[in-house]
Every structure is written in structure tokens, then in C-alpha cells.
Amino acid sequence: MIRVVIADDHPIVRAGLKQLLAGPDFSIVGEACDGQEVMQRVRELHFDVLLLDMSMPKKSGMELIKQVKSEKPKLRVLVLSMHEEQQYAVRAIKAGASGYLTKESASDLLIQAIRKVAAGGAFISPAVAEQLALAVMPEAGGLPHKTLSDREYQVLQLLVAGKSVTDIAQQLNLSVKTISTHKARLLEKMGMTSTTELVRYAITHRLVDDANTGA
Amino acid sequence: MPNSEQHKSFIPSGISSKRPWITFGVILSLAIVAAAAAAIAALMEWHRPTMLISAAILSVATLAASAGLLYFQFTVQRNADRTLHDVKTRIRDIVDSAMDAIITIDHQQRIVMFNNAAENVFRWPSHAVIGKPLDILLPKRFSTLHGQHVQQFGKTGVTSRRMGVAAVLTGLRANGEEFPVEASISQFGEGERKLYTVILRDVTLRVQAETELRQSKQELHELAAAANQLREHEQRRIARELHDELAQALTGLKMDIGWIKNKLPEATPPIIDKLKSMEHLLDNTVAATRRISSALRPMMLDDLGLVPAIEWLVQNFIQHTGIRCELAIASAKLDLQDPEATTVYRILQESLTNIAKHAKASSVEITLAHSQGEIAIGVRDNGVGFLFESPRKLSSYGLIGLRERAYILGGKVQIESAPGKGTYIEVRLPLAGGSE
Numbered sequence: 167m168i169r170v171v172i173a174d175d176h177p178i179v180r181a182g183l184k185q186l187l188a189g190p191d192f193s194i195v196g197e198a199c200d201g202q203e204v205m206q207r208v209r210e211l212h213f214d215v216l217l218l219d220m221s222m223p224k225k226s227g228m229e230l231i232k233q234v235k236s237e238k239p240k241l242r243v244l245v246l247s248m249h250e251e252q253q254y255a256v257r258a259i260k261a262g263a264s265g266y267l268t269k270e271s272a273s274d275l276l277i278q279a280i281r282k283v284a285a286g287g288a289f290i291s292p293a294v295a296e297q298l299a300l301a302v303m304p305e306a307g308g309l310p311h312k313t314l315s316d317r318e319y320q321v322l323q324l325l326v327a328g329k330s331v332t333d334i335a336q337q338l339n340l341s342v343k344t345i346s347t348h349k350a351r352l353l354e355k356m357g358m359t360s361t362t363e364l365v366r367y368a369i370t371h372r373l374v375d376d377a378n379t380g381a
Numbered sequence: 382m383p384n385s386e387q388h389k390s391f392i393p394s395g396i397s398s399k400r401p402w403i404t405f406g407v408i409l410s411l412a413i414v415a416a417a418a419a420a421i422a423a424l425m426e427w428h429r430p431t432m433l434i435s436a437a438i439l440s441v442a443t444l445a446a447s448a449g450l451l452y453f454q455f456t457v458q459r460n461a462d463r464t465l466h467d468v469k470t471r472i473r474d475i476v477d478s479a480m481d482a483i484i485t486i487d488h489q490q491r492i493v494m495f496n497n498a499a500e501n502v503f504r505w506p507s508h509a510v511i512g513k514p515l516d517i518l519l520p521k522r523f524s525t526l527h528g529q530h531v532q533q534f535g536k537t538g539v540t541s542r543r544m545g546v547a548a549v550l551t552g553l554r555a556n557g558e559e560f561p562v563e564a565s566i567s568q569f570g571e572g573e574r575k576l577y578t579v580i581l582r583d584v585t586l587r588v589q590a591e592t593e594l595r596q597s598k599q600e601l602h603e604l605a606a607a608a609n610q611l612r613e614h615e616q617r618r619i620a621r622e623l624h625d626e627l628a629q630a631l632t633g634l635k636m637d638i639g640w641i642k643n644k645l646p647e648a649t650p651p652i653i654d655k656l657k658s659m660e661h662l663l664d665n666t667v668a669a670t671r672r673i674s675s676a677l678r679p680m681m682l683d684d685l686g687l688v689p690a691i692e693w694l695v696q697n698f699i700q701h702t703g704i705r706c707e708l709a710i711a712s713a714k715l716d717l718q719d720p721e722a723t724t725v726y727r728i729l730q731e732s733l734t735n736i737a738k739h740a741k742a743s744s745v746e747i748t749l750a751h752s753q754g755e756i757a758i759g760v761r762d763n764g765v766g767f768l769f770e771s772p773r774k775l776s777s778y779g780l781i782g783l784r785e786r787a788y789i790l791g792g793k794v795q796i797e798s799a800p801g802k803g804t805y806i807e808v809r810l811p812l813a814g815g816s817e
Binding site: 176178179181182183185186220221226227248249250251253254257269270272273274317339340341343344345347348350351354355 | 624625628629630632633634635636637638639640660663664667671680681684685689692693707709710711712713744746748749750759761
């Protein structure tokens with residue numbers, strides 16, 4: 167049996183969720199309707215999964231997830247949100263949630279999602295997974311060049327291959343301004359100030375060969 | 382004032398009035414000579430009375446001729462005097478009827494003429510200022526400087542020029558009141574006989590009108606800013622209500638339908654079909670609610686910040702238009718606060734809307750950079766562009782709204798475009814907090 171706390175400021179949603187989870191496999195041990203109550207439940211109750219709405223009064227969703235995870239690292243958080251935009255899902259996962267589900271898919275996917283999250287897995291939509299693969303997973307690798315976007319990495323390779331910003335702009339059919347903006351951002355992400363540093367880094371991390379074949 | 386009488390008649394006095402007397406004297410002398418000659422002749426030939434008679438006739442004739450001539454001379458002189466007087470009066474009348482104040486000063490900058498309009502403007506009667514230095518018509522703090530300017534002008538030899546081109550000049554009325562003046566100066570004559578004529582106009586009303594216009598423009602800007610802020614506030618509120626209340630309630634409803642569906646016995650397919658179509662309808666309604674909400678104002682802007690909101694905006698743009706769009710953001714520090722965040726978002730949104738509507742572009746590049754306390758937003762498209770001359774294009778391209786948004790935050794908008802050459806819009810906004 168999976169013990170669940172439902173946190174949502176809309177009574178109609180809470181009622182709907184309780185209906186969906188009625189049955190022997192789940193037990194609703196508590197409810198919360200704002201951020202403060204969530205923290206109270208987290209501190210006083212013993213349960214497995216927190217079903218959390220992203221936009222509740224008194225505390226923003228991201229902060230709440232972080233706080234919950236910092237106090238109870240083992241508690242699984244499944245975010246249930248009205249926001250279908252990937253940006254929200256990506257940030258929720260980064261903040262420490264184990265799954266992200268939009269509310270209208272709840273009636274079809276909620277049970278499956280809770281089971282998966284409770285078992286230690288992650289539950290995310292394929293679109294979000296793709297976004298996460300790009301934005302979240304490389305960061306775990308720890309190397310700064312892995313945090314670059316595709317385009318930024320491409321610009322890095324061309325810079326390291328000795329091309330000027332103007333050359334790159336021409337090659338990629340973009341304006342010089344755009345390329346130099348990309349360059350500024352990738353240097354910032356790499357924590358560097360010059361192309362020389364970039365070249366040194368590329369040699370150390372064997373990015374040069376890639377660059378030569380790519381260029 | 383020893384010079385005052387002389388200055389008063391600065392119009393040249395003309396023909397000498399002594400000439401008729403000279404003429405008369407000459408003729409009179411001739412008549413006396415003739416009479417004397419006749420008298421001598423009469424004495425020598427006294428017995429010949431014919432001689433006496435002819436001498437008398439000759440002198441009378443000479444006298445008559447000289448009297449006639451004298452009368453003629455007097456008539457001519459009188460006419461000339463009358464004409465001269467007429468001309469003087471007419472000039473005086475013209476000068477006095479002029480709407481502008483006309484003041485003439487001599488080489489020592491003493492007033493020699495002061496017309497009616499000048500009397501009205503400066504509130505001095507002309508007899509009170511004639512012969513006085515020009516200084517009495519100027520505020521003390523300007524008089525030295527003004528005197529130098531006039532002298533300098535005298536040296537240039539230019540006939541006339543406008544005074545105080547850069548700034549409005551100031552005059553001083555008899556009651557001590559200062560007023561703005563627009564003036565021109567001209568000169569004629571040389572050395573001691575040089576005269577300067579200043580033609581000036583009291584522009585109090587115009588300056589007042591200009592100030593009022595400026596104020597009213599400023600108020601209009603402030604009103605637009607307030608209206609903008611209010612609209613943004615309302616849009617945020619409605620967007621949130623739609624998203625948080627309406628869409629959530631609809632979702633709750635959908636869960637209820639799911640619950641009913643599960644509770645129903647298998648053998649009721651028409652009801653199950655109906656419930657499925659209701660679920661479908663609810664999904665569409667939720668989607669529509671979301672669309673309306675994010676069109677009003679994406680909650681992401683408040684929840685996640687500017688950069689994610691822009692990324693989402695660009696994704697949406699690509700999805701809906703199929704136009705390639707490259708977004709380059711120079712720094713992670715660009716997560717600005719309001720009002721800058723909203724302004725940057727709206728500027729980009731409006732630019733992209735313009736491009737989708739008018740530009741017929743196949744590629745768009747957006748750059749966001751941040752340097753020295755300002756943020757620079759660049760939007761470049763490779764579309765049809767437009768001609769700058771037509772101001773209507775500016776409004777139809779939504780560029781006025783863009784300018785207004787930038788203006789509110791003290792920003793600047795620069796637009797480069799030409800037919801067939803695409804359009805580049807750059808907006809620079811100062812960052813109030815200096816979020817460096």
C-alpha cells in the first residue's frame with residue numbers, strides 16, 4: 167500500500183484525486199491546501215508520495231519542492247500541474263521532483279505514475295524527457311561544455327577550430343551579432359573569458375578532433 | 382540730453398529752405414539795377430520823357446517778374462515740404478502700425494526711435510526712453526553681454542541677422558516684469574552715424590504654448606505608461622484566474638467523469654461514449670483556456686522568469702509560423718525583474734507578431750545582451766522590409782507601441798529597414814537596479 171498526501175488548493179481537484187485513488191492499493195493519509203500546510207504534513211506525517219500542485223498560495227512550487235526534499239530527501243514528490251509547458255516540468259524535476267503530470271492526464275495516468283514514482287522511478291512525459299535529456303542530464307556529467315546547447319557547442323567547435331565570429335556567422339547563415347552573443351553565453355557557461363582558454367580546454371578534453379571533423 | 386533733439390529727426394531733412402530768398406535777392410538786385418539805370422538815363426536826358434517812361438516800365442516789369450518768380454519758388458518749396466512731411470508721417474505710421482516692436486539705437490546704443498508696438502511691449506512711452514541707453518529694456522544680468530553682442534555685430538558688417546538663435550532672449554518691461562523675446566537686428570550707416578534697428582516680438586504666449594505642449598506630451602506619455610501598467614496588471618490577473626480557477630475546475634470535472642466511467646457497468650456503451658465525448662470536449666476547453674490565458678500573459682513570466690518565457694515564446698513562434706528563429710542570450714543574468722522583464726517580453730512578442738504578420742521572412746534572429754547597465758534587444762528578420770518615409774508604416778507595423786514601451790523605461794529604439802533588405806530592430810533599455 168502506498169501512502170499519499172494530496173496537496174492542492176482546489177477542493178474539486180482534491181476530491182477528484184481522492185476518487186481516482188480510492189481502492190486498496192492507496193491510502194490518503196493527509197491533505198494540504200497551501201505551502202505552509204504542505205510543510206506541516208511533511209513534518210508530522212509518515213508517507214511515501216507527495217502529490218503536489220505547482221501553483222499553490224503562500225509558496226512557489228519550485229521552492230516548495232526544494233524545501234520538502236531538503237527536509238525529507240527520501241520522500242518522493244510527484245508534481246501534478248495545470249502547466250503543460252515543458253519549462254515547468256524541467257524545472258520541477260531539477261528542483262527534485264520524481265515525476266511531472268498534467269492534471270488533465272491524471273484520470274488516465276495518475277495511478278501508473280504514483281506506482282512508478284513510489285517504486286523509485288521517474289515519471290515524465292516523452293516531450294519533457296527529451297527536454298530533460300538536453301537540459302538536465304548532461305549537467306550531471308559535471309563538465310562545463312556539456313551544459314552548452316547544441317548551437318553553443320557548435321559555435322565552440324568552430325571557434326576552437328580557429329574560425330572567426332564572422333566566418334562562423336557566414337557558415338551558419340546567421341548574423342555576426344547572433345554568433346557573438348552565443349559566444350558570450352558559452353564563455354559565461356564555461357566560466358571563461360577568452361577563446362584561448364577555450365582552445366586549451368578543448369585540447370585537454372579532446373574536443374579538438376570533433377572540431378576538425380565537424381568543421 | 383544734448384543730442385536728443387538731433388536724434389529725434391533721424392530722417393534726413395532734405396531740400397534747403399533758404400534757396401527762394403537767394404533767388405528773390407538776385408531778381409530784386411536786377412530790378413534795382415534796372416531802375417537805377419533808368420533813373421540815370423532820365424537824369425541825363427530829362428527832356429525826353431519817353432526815356433523816363435521806358436525806364437519806369439522796365440523796372441516795374443522786372444519787379445513783377447521777380448515777384449512772380451518768388452511766388453513760384455514758394456509754391457514749389459511748399460509742395461516739397463508737404464511731400465517731405467507726408468513721407469515722414471507715412472514712415473512713422475508704417476513703423477507705428479507694425480505688429481512688432483521696432484527700436485532704433487545709435488552707435489552708443491542709445492534709443493533714437495521707439496514705435497507704438499515697442500511702447501506696448503515694454504510699457505514705456507516713447508518720450509521716456511528716447512535718448513536713454515538700451516540697457517533699460519534688458520534685465521541687468523544680460524545688459525553687458527548684450528552690449529558686446531551688438532558691438533560685435535556692428536563689426537561683422539552683416540546687414541541683418543536673428544538674435545539669440547540658440548536661446549530665447551529676455552526683455553524687461555517698465556514694471557520690472559521679464560518676458561521672452563524673439564528678435565532680429567539690422568544696421569546701416571558708418572562710424573558715428575551708424576544706426577541699429579532691432580525688430581522684436583513678445584513671444585510669451587508662444588513660449589507658454591510650447592511649455593504647455595511639452596507638458597501635455599509628458600502627461601500623455603505618463604498616461605500611456607499608466608494605462609500599459611494597468612492593462613498588464615489586468616491581463617496578469619485574468620490569465621491567472623483562467624488558468625488557476627477555470628482550467629482547474631474543468632480538470633476536476635474531467636476527473637469526475639473518469640470516476641463515473643469506471644463505476645458504470647460494462648453494458649452501457651451509449652453512456653460511456655457520451656462520457657468519452659464529454660472528456661474530449663473538456664480537454665479542448667482546457668486547451669482553449671490555456672491558450673487564452675497565455676496569450677494574455679504567460680504565467681511563466683512570473684513563475685519562472687524572463688528567459689524561460691522567451692524560450693517558450695520562440696518555440697511557439699516556430700511552431701505556429703514555421704519560420705526559423707534563432708535565440709541567442711548572452712548571459713544567464715538576464716533574468717530581469719519587472720518592469721524590465723515584462724517590457725522585454727512584450728517587445729519581443731510584438732516584434733515577432735509583426736514579423737509573422739508583415740515581414741514574409743524565412744529566418745529571424747533574436748539577440749539579448751547585457752552591458753554597462755543596459756540591456757540590448759536585437760530582432761533581425763530577412764523579410765520584405767519597408768520604406769522609412771511613410772509614417773503610416775510605423776503605426777501599421779506596431780512600431781509605435783514598441784517605441785512607447787521603450788520610452789516608458791527611458792529606452793531607445795533603432796530601426797533599420799529597406800525594401801527587400803529585411804528589418805533590424807534594436808531596443809536599448811537602461812536597467813534601473815543595475816542587476817549586474
